[in-house]
Amino acid sequence: MNEQRYQTIEQQISPKPPVAMNMLKAFLVGGVICAIGQAISYFYIIFFDFTEQTAGNPTVATIIFIAMLLTGFGLYRKLGQFAGAGSAVPVSGFGNAVISAAIESRTEGFVLGVGSNMFKLAGSVILFGVVSAFFVALIKLILVTIGVVSW
Amino acid sequence: MRGKLLIVCCCLLLVGCGNTNEKLTTFYATYDGEKEKGIEEMLDKQQDIEHANVIFIEDKLLVAMQVKPWKKYKKKSIEKKVEEELKKEYPNLQLIVSADFKLHWESAKLIEKNETKNLSEKIEDLRKLAKEET
Structure with a gap:
């Protein structure tokens, strides 16, 4: 088969x-x-x-x-x-x-x-959450520093 | 079963549509007719607000709003807009403008009590609560 x-x-x-x-x-x-x-x-x-x-x-x-x-x-x-x-x-x-x-x-x-x-099971969720939150905050910090958006 | 569901749906629809409440609930411990009228007119013009509680005592003005459901994503910018408009018109007033449910709930309780005793302190407590972030 x-x-x-x-x-x-x-x-x-x-x-x-x-x-x-x-x-x-x-x-x-x-x-x-x-x-x-x-x-x-x-x-x-x-x-x-x-x-x-x-x-x-x-x-x-x-x-x-x-x-x-x-x-x-x-x-x-x-x-x-x-x-x-x-x-x-x-x-x-x-x-x-x-x-x-x-x-x-x-x-x-x-x-x-x-x-x-x-x-x-949930460790990966926590890890992804923390890492993605870090990167989102970093991007926002950069955008605020440049002056594109405000806090 | 289907009939019951239909009745429940109709009731919900009627309850949802039957909201003819006033847009503003006000309590002026310090009376100033001109300011009162101006504030009410200004808030009445706001399209994004569903209901607002206004308390005015001495030089403190508390505006606790509830924004319309689909505008809740823009709550902060609506707060800022209303505060700026009020500040422009009344620069000498201490403003507390919030779209938080807690402030709306507490201010409704203060209005219902209808007492001027300790009102200023209670409003100060609400200001601290609104700033709390943790």
């Missing part, structure tokens, strides 16, 4: 993924997670001394904390199976990636297990 024939047979046999349905689920669940985030943000603004600008940090921390609890109780996995990218793209997905890796490797000890494996 040559490669092309194998691919045609494989395409014929494998069930078609319900793309539209998956997108709808991801859209709805992702939207609900973001709406919860917005509600948490308003909670911090209304009941504490946070402005719209400063409420972002505690909101992110709270969502990651909730994602941590859900991951620990095994509920985030179910949500991920249902919603796919809808649960992975918001910051709760990032939290889930860190915490599930930490839980998975806890039998190997705290330093060599949890410590070294915790950022196996």
Whole structure:
């Protein structure tokens, strides 16, 4: 059996993924997670001394904390199976990636297990985030110095 | 199910369209008719503002605005524009112009209370809060 024939047979046999349905689920669940985030943000603004600008940090921390609890109780996995990218793209997905890796490797000890494996999945996200933020800030600094834009 | 969804959609649409609130809510602890009129006219002309709370006490003027949803990306430039226009007209006033939701919320509470006691200090606190970046 040559490669092309194998691919045609494989395409014929494998069930078609319900793309539209998956997108709808991801859209709805992702939207609900973001709406919860917005509600948490308003909670911090209304009941504490946070402005719209400063409420972002505690909101992110709270969502990651909730994602941590859900991951620990095994509920985030179910949500991920249902919603796919809808649960992975918001910051709760990032939290889930860190915490599930930490839980998975806890039998190997705290330093060599949890410590070294915790950022196996999410480490690249942090690295890319920091590096790209550095370059964006550098470009902006250059543009401001030249006088093209202002801070 | 479809019928219920339709009813919910209609209600949301009607609620969204039924916003006939006033554009400005004002509270003048220090009364100055001319300034009051000028400030109101100036803010009323702004196309980007959905609602604004105005508090005026002694030489302090607090304008806490809520910009229209699609203009939120330009919040800072709208703040700057309004502040510059007010500064040009009233150079002696201490201005606090913000499009932050926190300031709008707190100023609405101050207006609702309708008390001039400690108002100046509270506005000063809001100025500090607006400058906070961490």
